[in-house]
Amino acid sequence: MTNIEYAAAPEVELEGASEERSDFERIRPLPRISIHAFCETDSLAKTLERCTEDRRMAKVHARINSGGVPAAASMYASSATPNLLILESRQDTEDLMGDLAQLAEVCDPDTRVVIVGHVNDVTLYRELIRNGISEYIVAPVSMADIIGVISTIFVDPDAEPLGRSIAFLGAKGGVGSSTLAHNCAWAISELFESETILADLDLPFGTANLDFNNDPAQGMAEAVFSPDRLDEVFLDRLLAKCSEHLSMLAAPSMLDRVYDFGGDAFLPVLDVIQRNAPVCVLDVPHLWTDWTRQLLSSVDEIVITATPDLANLRNTKNLFDTLAKLRPNDTPPLFVLNQVGIAKRPEIAVDVFCEPLGVEPVAILPFEPQIFGDAANSGLMIAEANARSPIAESISQLAHIVTGRSEVKKRKKSGLSGLMGLLGR
Template sequence: MSEPGESTDRVITPVPRITMQAFCESAEVAAVIEAASRDRRMQKAHSRVQMGGATAAVEAFRNAPTPNVIVVEIGAGRPNPLSALDSLAEVCDAGTKVVVVGHVNDILLYREFIRRGVSDYLIAPIDPVATIAAISDLFTDPSAEPLGRTIAVVGAKGGVGTSTLAHNIAWSVARDFGTATVIADLDIAFGTAGLNFNQDPPQGVAEAVFAPERVDANFVDRLLSKCTDNLSLLAAPATLDRPTDFAEGTFDGVIDVLRGSVPCIVLDMPHAWSAWCRRLLIGADEIVVVAAPDLASLRNARNLFELLRSARPHDRAPRLLLNGVGMPKRPEIAVAEFAKALDAPVAAAVPFDPALFGTAANNGQMLAEVQPGSKVTEILSELAGGLTGRPEARRGRVNPLQPLLDRLTRRKAS
């Protein structure tokens, strides 16, 4: 029995390609289900919402096949809710799942519903996220591993250090929190993850997107390049032999495989705006927008935030990461003013440190390998913890020689 206000911190598995029809008695429940059907996690499902409750459902399917899921609201004033459900059962095809939205928190009634084959019982008032989770759970194997969390890192403009920060966030998630992580470099033509991790893998993400029919867990696993014990790289070829104007759903297969294989996937998004970029960004579980403290970044970040707030009404707002703050002699928009103009807090402000960033880039190292205890490293570790739901890094357990050991591991792997 699903209670209203359930925790939404867990990653909800996107609902597969199903048909769903809802029959509501109240405008409030209908509005919630309509909102849920427009959510990013329901984009593959074909949904329809209408009024009339169980009576309308029975009439609708008396001479028609039933969908994969029927959601039916049974109001508190109905004298015999079980008889309404029994009438619906007479017209339901085998395999159709029924979710009841009720207004009575009664465990005996719930048990009777379940005994009659109801898949779930939601107690009104319901909310969109709990509704999505209930429908998703109908098609999720309870014995399967929890779905991996996707973190999309996107730049408000070019040249703000998006890729460098994406790679270091993934590194921090893997090292500071011991979480198996994949960094996916999605800038097919100009990606820099291979350089930043000092890797030159013969295969990578291009093999997956140019041959989607081959994508499965074993195939994707062969494309990954091991960076450390907990961090793997899905590299971009960084060549110009083929254009990258992919179809909207080109990356769906490889992302689905990764989500089913590892707890965390960091998407290094290219600075582009195409149908597939928009789809990946909106579909991510967490979004980091990287910006410089200047006017162009502010304008573009505002546009991104407005679009993402509209397209993801039931998700956490994107996190704003200001990079290169405090460059000498450069006029800047103050951090507080940037946040005020954007109407969003600054999740992290990374100070200008050209020596640290330049050394790491030229050596193919992560920032923590160059200066393990630097302020920048601590800032990114805290951000990584927030993105994964664990704000405190296990710094006390980190071996001070770990950056060197990780470096040796990468050399051996390459």
């Protein structure tokens, strides 16, 4: 038997690393509200335009106008005001308060107002707050400032937080993305004793029911085809229990009908799942449709799995480039290189594979058909079938990374060179 050394998973910090995540990434999606902005400077207008492209504002209807507080007062003399007004002003305190008084005469009482000023004055801030202004922020402002302020105003801090959504997608069919998703969901539920929902979105050919040796009568099909019935009670009926903390929305895995969906078909399901579990793992099939595109635009984290060949490299690069445009304010997807070291198969070296992507893999998993085959045929996870396997340890570390409990550190070149030397024999 060929002696292949396991690639060491990236070093991780398991303590306190979640605190290092950007506050911006933790901002929850905003509700369906209308926002009108009046800008006196191009810099603020450009920042607001970038905000409208962010996934956290996907449900927001925004309109950006030129001009300051007087322009707003003139417009709303003959039209209703939106849920939120963002007004930029370069005026001094006296003139600003006079213009706001005119705006107050035409502003609906439930409209919130945020002022972006150019004077750092505590007295002005207190005066504005005393007169009913929701917030005063000093220019220049960032996207995080704008969206953070809106979130503070419209997202209830006492409400239950939305669960973290993690989508697993294969760069090509057969790369092991589904197996990784199922094992990672199980690891999250076991390691952190956190309620986790695994959603198998491959309705005709999904394998989650096989991997967990569980074939429920209902599942994802009923959820996606009955959006009008979908609530917490209905979801609870559709979930199949896999372990103490893991539940599954299984795919029917039948071809008795076609599964054609609109662009937002799975978004209501995702919303309900996120309200009912701290972690949601989505097993996304290798497709590129309107619904997969919208779903990937909406989730918190994406994990792309690939194998080291040319087609996978091309597809992975295309996915990274496209997702960067769809999610311009999010970190790049996480990347797992799987099935490394198949005997006599020419492979692209790990460094060569990663160079055009500009990212390091969070895990490099060797080709071990015995371990994966035994687990799959027994309806077990890798850690259940072989807890001491280095692959089980890599999946455990991946579970820490995708849930924000650890951070990815750069791979050591010495370990890579040793692996590549073995693979080259």
